Amino acid sequence: MGSVTDLIDATPPASLAVVSSAAARAATDVATGAAARSGVQVVELTALDDLRAVQALFDSIWHPAPDNPPVTVELMRALTKAGNPLTGAYADGVLVGACVGFFAAPSGTALHSHVTGVVPAAQRRSVGRALKLHQRAWALRHGLTTITWTFDPLVRRNAWFNLGRLAADPVEYLPDFYGPMEDTINASDQSDRLLTRWDLDSPAVVRAAAGEPRTVDLAVLRSAGAVPVVSAGPGDAPVVTSAPPGVPWLVAVPPDVESLRARDPALAAEWRVAVRTALGGALSSGAQVRGFAREGWYVVDGAAPRRAPEAGRTAP
Structure with missing residues (x-):
């Protein structure tokens, strides 16, 4: 057997010491095409008004407890000032999705994607995929080779999105990682998460980015x-x-x-x-x-x- x-249909992640300019350009082209097919424009955000709009968008998705928002305007302001990527997806001038990330260990090679959200009205249009592919292209242009993030392993559509459509790999199970989360999505359930690694220029990820998910x-x-x-x-x-x-x-x-x-x-x-x-x-x-x-x-x-x-x- x-x-x-x-x-x-999987290829073990490759060890990527150097990101070629060709890989970064190809990733940028793929991200641009994905955004166009989703009917959105994905842009980097730094202005305070834009950051307030991102916080309002996340609040509308999760309806968190007042003392535990997914991310605050002040934190986003600090992250963007430090050079971290924060992107928004706009459809006809309206913010419909956003993604917040920050540099991670190992220094100079990795990014951690903290939170990505898309409003319900824009879901099933692959807006989340457009945001992730934009983040991948940004990382490769900045010489990074890996993006990590966490997700709830019980959410079936997210597991297929992360492991299939993006070809990321779970590396660690984190029991009750955030503690109790009093929002309408997590509903006080224990916040178990899978820590997931995306090796940005591995063959499996390149194929997934081109529209061939890992099946x-x-x-x-x-x-x-x-x-x-x-x-x-x-x-x-x-x-x-x-x-x-x-x-x-x-x-x-x-x-x-x-x-x-x-x-x-x-x-x-x-x-x-x-x-x-x-x-x-x-x-x-x-x-x-x-x-x-x-x-x-x-x-x-x-x-x-x-x-x-x-x-x-x-x-x-």
């Missing part, structure tokens, strides 16, 4: 012996099972955890624990997440522990 890497053939994986270690059982509750050594793991997430949190917080919490224990345990043991199937499954290589840790409801 081939390895999980053979079954997924997973779930049927082929199953026929090759992949084992669901977290799956939906009776009542849509998570069921955890063990896996034999050396085979890929499949870790399911619910179709819409945000709606589930509002409808059944206890069930959403079961999914949180099940995915945290399986996926977090795999990453901490040295396993790698190789991709995400659009059907709702993380694919983990066979280097994880031989048994899935006990969590949720265990299958007989």
Whole structure:
């Protein structure tokens, strides 16, 4: 049986010591085209009025607690003065999305993307992808090779966007990273996050930027012996099972955890624990997440522990 890497359209990240001017120009052309197809103009923002508009946009998306906004105007002002990228996406002159990042370790090679948001009316137009590709081009022009960010591993559409459409790679599971978040999206759920790395000029990322996402053939994986270690059982509750050594793991997430949190917080919490224990345990043991199937499954290589840790409801 081939390895999980053979079954997924993926290329291990390359070590990039130098960013070529050709790569930066190509990334800029790709970003410009993505923005045009999304019907937006993506620009860098530094003026106070623009930063206030970004904070208002984020507030309209997350409706955060008054003492815990995603980012403040004062912080954005300091970040942009220090040379960090802050971009906005405009449709017909109206701000519909924004992205805030800052330089990260290792110094001179990495950027951390702290928050990206798109208003609901502009979603499903690939505005978020246009913002990320603009950020990628900016980073390459400035000699950076990597962008990192975090996302909630239970949000299926974000997992597909990050791992499939952008071809980024999860590198660390962060339990309750921000603590309780009293906003309408997180709904007081524990703020588990996947720390994700985007190797900006790796072959997989270049292909994804050109419109060829990293895909997973779930049927082929199953026929090759992949084992669901977290799956939906009776009542849509998570069921955890063990896996034999050396085979890929499949870790399911619910179709819409945000709606589930509002409808059944206890069930959403079961999914949180099940995915945290399986996926977090795999990453901490040295396993790698190789991709995400659009059907709702993380694919983990066979280097994880031989048994899935006990969590949720265990299958007989």
